Amino acid sequence: MEPLTEHRLVSGPVVYGFLRLAYVTRARQEALAASLVEYCRSHELQLSGLFTDRDSVGPASAAFTGLLDVLALPDVYGVVAPAMSHLGPKAIAAERGRQIESAGARLLLVRRPxxxxxxxxxxxxxxxxxxxxxxxxxxxx
Structure with missing residues (x-):
């Protein structure tokens, strides 16, 4: 007899995390990362990586460019962030949100606006x- 689905290892939709960590303590960094892990666990999402933007001023950053690269991979569901502010200041965050959506991914926020x-x-x-x-x-x- 086959085991029930609940007893099999089933991976959830693949997501990648994004954090903007300019001038935050190590404890705050760990707490933010833990909030993403917990959000993914409770929503049955597979957190496959975490991109961290530490000092970008403009819309282009190495971390965000890397995020856009992985969104092009097959079977990626979306991006999870603690809040919209982690994508940058309002104008940059709005543009980055559009780029995430145009890549065919969903933007999931732990804290909604x-x-x-x-x-x-x-x-x-x-x-x-x-x-x-x-x-x-x-x-x-």
């Missing part, structure tokens, strides 16, 4: 994260 102004916040409601979810509670509670 916050909406600038939501209707709920103008109506007296406050969004508070709790255990990885977002709850809407009345501002008076």
């Amino acid at each position: 916050r909406p600038a102004h939501s209707t709920a916040s103008r109506c007296g409601l406050v969004h508070r994260p709790h255990s990885g979810t977002t709850r809407v509670v009345d501002a008076e509670s």
Whole structure:
């Protein structure tokens, strides 16, 4: 009799991590890398490599160029980053996001961007994260 699928080693979709680490401590670097590993584990993704951008100012960097190179490999699902800011300042991050998508990959963020102004916040409601979810509670509670 064949073992159940749950008992076989099955690899998830292949992703690559990307970190922008200018002026951060070693402990912060390790925490950010660990957050990517945990995100991939909990979402059943196979983290196949981690690209680290340490000092790029413009849109081109060796780390990002390397990332784009591996996105051209077959069966690569996407890129995982802690937040959009890890792709660079807003204009550069937006361009890099477009380049990732045009390579046919998905951009997965551990922390999703916050909406600038939501209707709920103008109506007296406050969004508070709790255990990885977002709850809407009345501002008076």
